[in-house]
Amino acid sequence: MGLISNKRKTPWTVIVGLLTAIIFYLSISWGCAPQQTVKKGMSLERKKAIEDSLRKAQQFEIIKYWSSGYEYYKNKSYGDAQKYFWKVIRMDTAMAYADTFHYKDIFARLANCYVRQNKPDSAQIVYKMGLKYFPNDIYLHESLGYMLRSKGQLEASAKQYEKAVQLNPKKTVDWKILAEIYVKLRETDKAINAYEKYTALKPNDRKALEILSILYKESGEEEKAIAKKEEILKNNPNDVDLMLQLGKTYGDLGNYQKARDLYLRILKLEPENKIALSLLAFSYMNLEAYTEAIQTYKKLMKLEPRNAEMLCNIASAYRMKKNYRIAKNYVRKAISIDPKYGLVYITMAQIYEASAADCINQKGGKVDFDDKLVYEKAYNEYKKALKDPAYITLAQQRMDAIRAMLPTKQDRFFNQGKKEPTSPCYKWIF
Template sequence: MKKLITLLGILFVSTPLTHAQANCNPEPPSGLSPLAAYSIFYENYRSGDYEFALDYGRWMICAKPEKLEGNPRFSLLTQYERMAKIYQEIARSKEDPSEKRAYVDSALTVLNEAIELFGEDPKAKFDLTFDRGRFYQENYNNMDDGLQKAYSDYEQLFELDPQRALNMGDGYYLRQALNNIIKQDRTEDAQAFIDKVKPHAEGDALEFIEEKQQEILGSPEEQIAYFSPLVEEDPENIDAWKALESAYENLDNREKLNEVKLKINELEPTYDSALDLAEFARSNANYSNAVKYYKEALDRASEDAQKKDLYLRLADMHISLEQLSTAKSYVQDALAIDPNDGRAYIKMATIYGAAVTQCTEGRKLEAEDKVVYWLVIDYLNKAKNIDSSVANTVNQQLSTYEDVTPNSEDKFFTLNLENGQKITVDGSLRSCYSWINETTTVR
């Protein structure tokens, strides 16, 4: 009977919250003032005399004082955390299983009540949920389904603050939470967890998440079977569309891949989504579409480096479309941003070389055409003089063009030119060169 009375005494916080409030004593023990009772509680807590501290701490859980006169640093949340630890430490010291479990139950009730009282503060809720998860894991032998409850709390941490949870325990809590979801065959929950956490992950954590992503989705065909109904049900599910993109890419289904990329660009119109579409169109030799999406990317570009790169890509597309004067204007736009980029000068040389090819289609190369190659060489030399990083590329091209510049007969007899003389490449040579309108030097 004496043992039963003892157990009933320590279980006053083990029952539901309302019952506990009805049976606890909000007054400090032995007629002490709140400050005196707290001081005894704290000193015994600090020294590790947990059972004595418990006698002087229970009233705080019952009374729930927000302030303590004479102690401006008093925090009720801190007292809840201390009381939970006290019950847990006393439980560890007990031999009798029923007594040990009673103290464990009391500690858990204190933690649950703390979450109920202080859970509106995000940081407090995170900390308390973590404490409860650790408590479940450390005491799973003394409660029902303790490990599962621990993993559920770890899972909740990633709902509350995924970035903070990722950085805890070198990924331990990530592994415990995600492995548990997958073990329970909760595929949709696992995918939702991954979608929430992955944007914050890097290094080993990201690698682990990607491994688990593959594990839950299986083959590309299985991924398509899983995500296709999701986008039918919710056409704006951007994460599902991105998963389908990856699956169709792995299957090299370019028709479906194009459809998915278009949808992603519609739902999430970013610089990257437009650039991705442009590159995809370019890889399919669909240069007109590539131009369209490079221009979309240009409208969304926020940095000069992005814009310069897009101008050069647009120049490439217009070269492929044989729209050389437009290609030239894009190179000029790139040079306006960075006049020291050798790639732009090489691109201009390429455009002028293509002009000769276009202009001589169906006929032989003549002296007037060869003059354009002096201009090509001018741009190649300027490229390597202004940007040493492109010197090797330029040197590989120079000899090709030098071999087709005007020879002595072309210069002196056909064109009536002298070395050192300036000559303009424009419609005076041939009408097809009128858009070039640049001057070079006879040599």
């Protein structure tokens, strides 16, 4: 009996145990879990509230420091201002509130504090720091570029101004500064490009246009150089100096007609402009307008009656007209004014040479003793010119050139006693 009784009790014990376990599990699942969820929800809200409070406190501090720094800055207390600006930068390391609280220019102001205290190196550091935060800030690029330029670091400075004009292509002052830097760096092509950009925006800046014209000339673009000067002249139609420059340029290129026209314009404004008169006469000579050249030189002689060079020029013009007698008379006047002037003897020699060549041509190229005597006269005039150091080289060259035309011993033997040419072709000499 006892054994049977024990066997019956065993199943009930197991059942009771199982029920107890189930109830315990359910109590945990339905009772404890919801309590934990509530606690987590409260923790997140509290955490957010704390973060908001800290953020507002930080913002308050940033505003306070910025306001204090700005007030000191306005009152030119730069040492105090910089301390507060640095506090703002340290508190807002990402410049997260720069837009919100309007202190995107903090680096510019901080750098200026150092500039005002004569601490350019510190200012330079601040400009560079600011560009890390605000790489498209034109003012920071300009300021850093200016500072580098003042230190002679032209290549580094150019990079800053290059960025500045890239950000604002219409800012004329930056193009001009950049162009000037390129000129100093001797980067002609870049300088030309920068000046072209600048003058397109500032077409009336004469100095810039003149520099651009010079750069064109240096780079071999002569036509562009002239066109730029013509552009300047168009805006300054009565500029005598510019017309002289442009006239000389045309003359150097062999365009004497345009040179002549410019000199005539000058003389309408200034009838007694000696430089214009001289260059006009020279242009006429090259245009083979010898009569006009003589008339112009004579106008100049009225202003400078004792100008031996002008007398020689008149003589040369008459020589080209084959009027050798008058040419010789003008040389004599020049000699009476300045007998030590080598040009007077060079001019006289050229008259003799031209006459001899002309007379020989009239005979079909046949050279006789008379012709050789005239060449000898030219040779002797060149010898006189050797006394003037300024004309030694030219005189010696011409003496060497005509030496073969001088009378030989044989010529003199067959023409004994004859010392002057008797041909009618040379009657102008006497």
